[in-house]
């Protein structure tokens with residue numbers, strides 16, 4: 001029998017039904033993914049169980065209290081944890097991306113590299129009194145993003161979404177999306193968004209910036225130019241010098 005790992009993807013509940021299905025059927029998806037705002041292409045889906053969220057929060061707090069060296073999640077958030085610094089990239093985030101998110105994203109966002117995800121930047125953002133309380137409007141360095149609420153108990157902090165940042169008046173009619181612990185919000189990285197101020201309590205969210213080198217190698221999603229690459233470690237910012245191998249398609253489907 002395989003020894004269970006501390007962080008096993010079996011903790012991802014209903015999505016496990018997608019395992020082994022290279023192409024989830026629309027009927028299966030309809031039961032798994034609820035469109036939160038069809039025209040904005042924002043979706044909500046269950047990702048983690050409540051006990052898993054609690055265990056992860058505990059681990060994050062232990063790490064926060066330790067004197068291990070820590071980087072910042074991104075240029076906007078001052079508090080939180082990079083998942084690779086916790087050693088959770090390989091056992092948790094990579095299988096989540098490859099086995100669960102990839103087939104889903106391929107169906108929901110085929111035009112944004114959903115079928116070509118090959119790296120990620122995963123971090124937890126933290127909002128608390130006396131620390132960060134809100135997040136300004138921005139777009140992500142990602143083709144696609146999943147944002148999962150982990151807890152704890154809090155009020156406020158809803159996400160708001162506009163259109164793609166390149167569009168004129170992209171923030172004209174923002175859509176507010178409340179957090180539900182254990183559930184994830186899917187959106188396009190280039191979609192303008194931010195977080196309303198925290199009311200009370202502490203909010204921790206797992207954010208995974210999903211990247212498709214096949215898309216970003218052609219056009220950097222941040223500067224909208226052909227990327228001028230420099231070497232980096234690990235996934236870097238998700239660009240590659242070599243194109244990922246092509247996928248053959250059946251002409252009859």
Ligand SMILES: O=C(O)CCC(=O)C(=O)O
Nearest residue numbers: 125135140147195205207
């Ligand atoms: O506060 C949040 O949950 C949103 C975080 C976010 O959009 C980001 O870090 O890119």
Ligand SMILES: [Fe+2]
Nearest residue numbers: 138139140193
């Ligand atoms: Fe973001």
